[in-house]
Amino acid sequence: MAGYVSDAVIRRLPAYNRHLRELEEEGILQISSQELGDRMGLTPSQIRQDINSFGGFGRQGYGYQVKELRQHIRHIMGLDQEHRMVIIGAGRMGQAIANYTGFPRQGFFTEALFDIDPAKIRMGTAEMPVYHADELEERLKELHAVIGVLALPPEAAQDTLDRLYRSGIRAIWNFSPVDLHYPPDMAVVNVHLSDLLQILSYQMKRQQEE
């Protein structure tokens, strides 16, 4: 049923999800590929191709039902399930992720942070504990986390990924500026902030030339 959905489409699905939620909030029940394309900056043709790559959810002469389409997309992406996370590295970035309210609202719950700095460990609370990184394997046995977030110095990233893998973690959200090596049964999504800033730098330069 699900079939193969191309990477290009997958990268757009969160934006579909976001725009359909906005439409829902505006009380709009139905939308055509033309209108949705205008809002999202995509061609109607691409919208129809995208949606049809995972199933025909539209109705000819009418369009798509906002709520129904969003439900399908959420299911395809696995967003109708809850995901538990642990964050390794309780620096400012780790704390920012741990405290971002948008994630639990979308079903992503941070269970604990880990660090090697006693001062950071003391910052932990009952609902958001910070454990010593030495306890990683031990704590993971009870936490039932499925996602490991790497928010630590780049030198420690690869080793920590290996430890997480051995503890059964199969999904990594990496904020360290390194390209990690990982087994084929692991999923890794990188947030290389410096890379993005460099792309912005290039685009600025490009505009000045015009």
Added chain:
Amino acid sequence: MAGYVSDAVIRRLPAYNRHLRELEEEGILQISSQELGDRMGLTPSQIRQDINSFGGFGRQGYGYQVKELRQHIRHIMGLDQEHRMVIIGAGRMGQAIANYTGFPRQGFFTEALFDIDPAKIRMGTAEMPVYHADELEERLKELHAVIGVLALPPEAAQDTLDRLYRSGIRAIWNFSPVDLHYPPDMAVVNVHLSDLLQILSYQMKRQQEE
């Protein structure tokens, strides 16, 4: 000289930059497209195409000079210049960006943060001031910033972008989970963290199915 460099190549340039820096640190002076491809997970053919899209920096029978190639890439991306930034929103994410040591090391300097919360403003220091958002236009006159970082609630993002544009800012690094509207002479790079987490969720689901 620079010619047109495709978006697909631009997105890879920061990774080239990163790997070439690592090679430099390892004291490696020269590398072939074959070896570099192995390290970066790209085909040698793609590496040669990429590099040749902005100029022939290799030598037949020999390969590429690491230091020279990196210098060229840095120049193309505008990384041989300094860039001043202001961050709007002094929450945890804004603070994390302001304090990340990797950015100034790469020539990106945070001049100031802005917020509407008096408690956040009091957190400012002499080197890293936090001003009231009302003072944005006023302060920008003296700060000579070229990049505006949006690390504030989504409701305020579009309005703040408009204000930054009117104050002469032409580059935006956006951390708010919204799709912004902006004039064609503005450059915007988005970091939609929730989108990336959703992609990770999909990839996890995909692996379980296999």
Added chain:
DNA sequence: TAGATTGTTAATCGATTAACAATC
């Protein structure tokens, strides 16, 4: 010179756009 490896052209592959018949 012989060997290695680039620069570049051609072939392939995949993604996007256009067109239109199917159908609500």
Added chain:
DNA sequence: TAGATTGTTAATCGATTAACAATC
């Protein structure tokens, strides 16, 4: 039924890979 809009096929476009002549 007529009008609108999808689903889907075909055409186009761009990016990646393969092949090989040029040359260090």
